[in-house]
Amino acid sequence: MKISAIDHFVLTVRSIPATCAFYERVLGMKAAEFGGGRWALSFGHQKINLHQAGKEFEPKAKSPAPGAGDFCLISAEPLGGVIRQLSEAGVPIEVGPVSKSGADGPIKSVYIRDPDENLVEISEYE
Numbered sequence: 001m002k003i004s005a006i007d008h009f010v011l012t013v014r015s016i017p018a019t020c021a022f023y024e025r026v027l028g029m030k031a032a033e034f035g036g037g038r039w040a041l042s043f044g045h046q047k048i049n050l051h052q053a054g055k056e057f058e059p060k061a062k063s064p065a066p067g068a069g070d071f072c073l074i075s076a077e078p079l080g081g082v083i084r085q086l087s088e089a090g091v092p093i094e095v096g097p098v099s100k101s102g103a104d105g106p107i108k109s110v111y112i113r114d115p116d117e118n119l120v121e122i123s124e125y126e
Contacts (some may be wrong), residue, residue, distance in 0.1 A: 008040070009071070010045045011118060012064035016050050018115045023048070024087045026112075027073070027122075043073075069118035070104070072109070079108050079124045086112060086122075094119075099126070 013019040016039050020031035029041040029048075038057065040047040051057055053066050075082050078099055086093060096110035100123065107123040114120055 003056065006046060008049050010049045010051055010064075011069050011116070012051045012053050012056060012060070012061070012066055012098050013116050014053050014066045015115065016113055019050055021066070024093055025118075026086070029039075059094050066116040067118055069114075069116075070121075071118075072100075072107075072121040072123055074102070074107075075122055077124075082122050082124075083110060 005060040011019070020039060020041065023036055023041045024031055027043070029043045031039060031041055034041055039050045041050065051060065051064060052084070053101070056064050083093065091112050094111045094113060097108050098110075100107050100109045100121075101126060102123060104125065106126040109121050109123040112120050112122065
């Protein structure tokens, strides 16, 4: 077997509308309803499926919980622009910019929190 990419992952959230609004406003993702009341955030060739806490779809993680996410997103623009846009949106940077190791080499990253306190790393390759 050879895995080639990530298609989607799931975040369990307290409020799907608040999560959609944040990711659209701050990170430029597109929220869309699909499959009979399910919601996802699309970006590039990937998406984040959303589960409402207490109303998760099956199958699901063994212990789904809001705020348990920790993931890295690669920006299509330089990190300086990301930092400026986060400031304009009133989103505090928790850590960074810092140097880290990405899947394809060194990255420069900033870390923010979404409405559920998931840790969202936004990076650019150096």
